[in-house]
Amino acid sequence: MISFHLLREAIIAVQERPPTLAGEALTAGKRKELLEAPHLAELINEIHVEAERAGREPVPPLSFADFQIVHSSGSRKEYEKPYFERRRRLLALGLAMALDDTDAYKETLENLIWEICNEYAWAVPAHLPNSIEQVLAARVPPNRYVDLFAAETAHALAEVLYLIGNRLNDWVTHRVKQEIEQRVFQPVFESSHHFIWTSMTNNWSAVCGGAVGMAALLLIDDRERLAGMQDRVVSAMDSFLAGYGIDGCCPEGFAYWRYGFGYFVYWAEMLYEFTRGTIDLLKQDKIRRIAQFPAAVVLSASACINYSDCRPTIRPPTGMISRLCSRLTIAPPAMTSVPSFHDDHCYRWPFLVRNLLWTEPERLHAPGAVGIFYFASTDWLVVKRETSKGLLAFSAKGGHNHEPHNHNDLGHFILHTEGDTLLADLGMGVYTREYFGKERYTHLHTSSLGHSVPVINGEQQAAGEAYRAVVTRNDTENGTVNFEIDLTHAYRPEARIHALHRCFEWKVCQDEARAELKLTDHFVFGEASVETERSIIEHFISFHKPVICNDQVVWQGEKGSVVLRYEPSELSAYVEAIELPSRDTNPLSAYCLRLYAGHLNQIYACRLVMECRLH
Structure with missing residues (x-):
């Protein structure tokens, strides 16, 4: 994809971290534009409703009883429901503070972040070893195991700090950086052993690699270390792209195109912004064909060809698709509105934030490809x-x-x-x-x-x-x-x-x-x-x-x-x-x-x- 020589050269040349890494710089003018945009009105209202709810209700506990259910019965929902409820609140509170430029939610957000930092593991139990014997034999302990959701948590917390960290208590920002370093950066980047997902040719390599790669771009000041980190991410992304044919089809289905290729795009665009356009990983023929996949399989605003593990109804990510259309000069699939705050039950940070910052209203209601x-x-x-x-x-x-x-x-x-x-x-x-x-x-x-x-x-x-x-x-x-x-x-x-x-x-x-x-x-x-x-x-x-x-x-x-x-x-x-x-x-x-x-x-x-x- 790109040699370490060119990657390192571009990264060490960066003097200051750009203000646009989250997709746009949230200036006073930009916030006003977003808050007044008709196509974002419903989404922003949902953000405020959720932030208010988070202030009224206690943070849901993550109990041992729920933690062990997946190992005894196979069911995941008991633990994952409160786990993702916490991410839901993080998303709403972080964005409400960033958009409103107010500290009304500050204490609630700080307490939530502290609770997330207290979690035994950021990986979900379904992805952890099944027994203590397997835990003891594993290369890393559960609290340092990096799965999809541990990586996503690290990125979400890193981007919260990037957007509003200067308004949070110093103890909270220090704790977040410490937890990400120990739970994610050290096991992923400091070990000679690679997590198995770095060689997977499915969504795991892109999501885990993209999320930890973005967290590093947002937090790591040592440019030499950062270059080495991004080189390992590039290796994972090479594995991910190998899972696609040259025609750009996602064999995992459209939902996993949105997920896996989404994290590739979010990371690639952050690297593009970080290096001020020096590294542009979207300008590849295969990437262009992958980007055009939704135009073929999206049937209406919420229906698609949903082979594999893909829901029958799924809304295209309007922010990501708008960015791809602008950068690659391609046509969008059928889209009519920005997805709801609740469209993703895992409440992944970059999907909603990029929908907010990147969606171009003129892409909505454009005729779909036939x-x-x-x-x-x-x-x-x-x-x-x-x-x-x-x-x-x-x-x-x-x-x-x-x-x-x-x-x-x-x-x-x-x-x-x-x-x-x-x-x-x-x-x-x-x-x-x-x-x-x-x-x-x-x-x-x-x-x-x-x-x-x-x-x-x-x-x-x-x-x-x-x-x-x-x-x-x-x-x-x-x-x-x-x-x-x-x-x-x-x-x-x-x-x-x-x-x-x-x-x-x-x-x-x-x-x-x-x-x-x-x-x-x-x-x-x-x-x-x-x-x-x-x-x-x-x-x-x-x-x-x-x-x-x-x-x-x-x-x-x-x-x-x-x-x-x-x-x-x-x-x-x-x-x-x-x-x-x-x-x-x-x-x-x-x-x-x-x-x-x-x-x-x-x-x-x-x-x-x-x-x-x-x-």
Whole structure:
């Protein structure tokens, strides 16, 4: 990415730490501009409401009982809810003081920071060793283990000091610097051993590296030491970028693009500001392609193509995207408003602060990109067309079943009608110990039972890199997009399938605001199988309840519908209502349409037609 020689040269040349490292200098004029900006009014109101609440309510405790629950039951929410409530308050109080230039929240903020500094570990228990034996064998103790959230805490506290540290009690600022030095800087930068995340090719290397890198840029005065620190961050970022294909697709999904690539951008821009433009890590072809990823996968202001562990509804980070559009001269995805203060349940500092400081209102309500987008590195196809009444979109994927944040979803597809994703991806499940362990594919969100793919002779898709799809056709002919996938090797031998080919034909009639998807699954069963044992169940997943009527199934959205036509003499249809666990107490509802066919010939073709129409 950049040699240590050039990195060191640029850093030691800096005489004074610039006032723009947090994104902008918060001068009196800038504060006035932010407080009066119409597009920020709702967000700033939320900040003040949360700051006032923090002043009235006591800081939630982090008890040992909650700390150990993840190791006894696998549940993370008991400890993480109060943990992130503390970060929520830090974000609100820090920004309220910075924006208002008032000390009204000073005592509350100082006490909160002191409590955060008192925490046993900044890493969450789910990321710590499971037993005392493992703790004793570990290279670093729990209070010096740097995971995603320890790194994020260090950066958040460092940026609070950068913005308003001169107004806080000297004891508090000293304590923060001491804790960050001992808990984060020393274990990450002073040891010859590297944390495993420095070599990971997923979001961890970018988030941990970017957060500790920014904390160092904000706090470390020794330029030689700082240069060495940033060199280690560069190494982690090289690992992170290796996880992306040259086409810029994020295999972890759009939510992790926002997370991992977000921390890369926040760090890279802080380094750019620190070196007064000498080091510009955004000006790389691959970075530009990664930056354009949202334009392909964002469908509306809150909907996206959400393969992997990505929520079905997620708002683009308007600040980060505005900065990328300005710096790289690219078009934004569909965005209508700045995300809420509560959009990120972890209340990560840079997302909200950069949304506040970087969002350019003219980027909001700009038309989203349309066209055909294909990512060869992951075999994702996205087709978006504007019609006379709004957007119609189709997407399908290949790949393999050992991707980052993997779901067993080869051949899965999504249909979207102007704001409603009517055939959907369930997205991420509730993060528990089991969700990232051996039991991962017992969860509906991650198993192929939770995706719009067939079950063959009672067998679902298997996990592992050996279980993969092969794209055999990807072209457009007379306005019809043809996408064909060989799914033969997505299943274990127990499926007794000799061959399975899934074919999509997608055509949009823009003037009539409708589209047609022809879906054909060609099955060739193994010669040893017998007719009475041969069966398939086609699954179709949605958050909208399908209605079966004669030879049709209808999914009705607010502005459009999908109608599936099938042959009742060949396929029997039934709908299962599914309650999905969520982080909240109320479960989510989803629906699975199942089309069953049994006693099949050795060669069988399941042909279905779906019409999408906007009203």
